[in-house]
Amino acid sequence: MTATDTTAGAGRLAAIDIYLCDLRPWGELRGFTRFIIEFLYFGIKEARACLFAGLFFLSIFLVPKAGLLSLPRYDVLLIIALAIQFFMIWSKLETWDEAKAIGLFHIVGFALEVFKTSGSIQSWSYPDFAYTKLFGVPLFSGFMYAAVGSYIIQAWRLFDLRIHHHPSYWMATVVALAIYANFFTHHFIGDYRWYIAACALGLYARTTVTFRPYDRDRKMPLLLAFVLIGFFIWLAENISTFFGIWAYPNQIGAWSIVHLGKWSSWSMLVVMTFTIVAHLKHIKRRIHVPD
Template identity: 70%
Template sequence: MALQLNLFDQWLMSVKAPADSSALQRFCWEFLFFGIKQARACLFVGLFFLSVLLVPREGIAGISRYDLLLLLALLIQIWMVWAKLETWDEAKAISLFHIVGFALEVFKTSGAIQSWSYPDPAFSKVFGVPLFAGFMYAAVGSYIIQIWRLMELRVRHHPPYWMAALIASLIYLNFFSHHYIGDYRWYLAAITLGLYARTMVFYHPLDKERQMPLLLGFVLVGFFIWLAENISTFMGLWSYPNQLGAWSVVHVGKWSSWSLLVIMTFTIVAQLKYVKARIHVPE
């Protein structure tokens, strides 16, 4: 299966639209392969969410759901590295996403904050947070890494890396500090808007390069994470205070939080792609 996936990836990156395609036909071809590449980039996300759907809340054979999800997430990650669908450097970056996300989860679920909670028991809980939770953040990093490769992304007019790293750090810190000194996400969003206003991302849905504002990409990915969060809370994976009695849609304001988190994740991946490879961001 690993060989077949690698061959499939090679085919995805080399396939061309029929030479005699009209403008409308080309649009349809590109839209189709854009969707296929997006789905392929969500391999980790898809397998993990399949696990969420298949593992019953009461667990299996006396093993709790959270413990099983941790085991399955580890197996998926190990398999992707073994199958060469991810490099070791990419796996290290994904591990960083796991650590950063888990630290945020521990803070947000602590007794003084309690922004959300994980109601089910598990041996793999640390400070009240199941260890699989970090993989939900790692899944975002895995998606960005995979789509970067499959669509051969390149970025033009990227802000200086130290600025991008600074705003990403401030975004992360605001997730903690807003409980004490006020929420500055919209100020940070305004700064980010100015910082990335000229930034364009170039990608290959098929055989021709297309472009879009990078900021639009952040917002779109944030929206789909918000949808995934609604599915997860509906499945009872975790709950916000207003969902304890009966499930309700996650507040749309979380969309902005996820979009900001995508910026932080993208910054780490950009560091991996450009700094590690000793390639300067194109101006």
């Protein structure tokens, strides 16, 4: 395969996004046909936005606990995550700016993992051996947080998201920092999650998100989007712990469903992740850098 063929292959993959964002590839639609096409496009765009997360979590099913080719499972998962990331950049399904943002999510998530698994906290643990563990945490773990950021970034572009009545950026930043800080401080000074959640509820009460599945704009409360994304992350967490990727203390002897309260934790993390993405989009608009 020549360099020209390789470039052409990457271009064809990127053309998928262009086609999905075409306003009327099927022409004018009415009635039940419109519902079917719009629902289909919504599902395809969701799947496309979840590409990184979907491929990464698929590897959790496929990589055996014993690892592959004498490599421990956690190391194999890191290689797969990096390969997916490089593939998305090569295929132009992700820009370098988006990759940098996802790297930021990786760092933020990994720092949280190190703290939560430390000896004095032990909120959860990674029981398997790996060569790529740092401070007792496998390096692939940061990609689980990066997957959330990747989804929001990709969905923003594919659905042409527009945020209405967004709160002041400084206020959104304060709430996001409070959410992140509470993940650390609640082990020492009490859990203020619900107070922070109440602040977020008031802050985003009027905020709506407009998105375009096909050729017409649809609207939903942004808070509902936070809760729904948090729910699906909670489901993914149940799948991951079932396959022994990590374990909570009550899952050491035998697997049990992840506590429903983690749903709220993930929803709060989505608020924080969304705030970072919104800031990056806001900064790019102000300095007039095209997407």
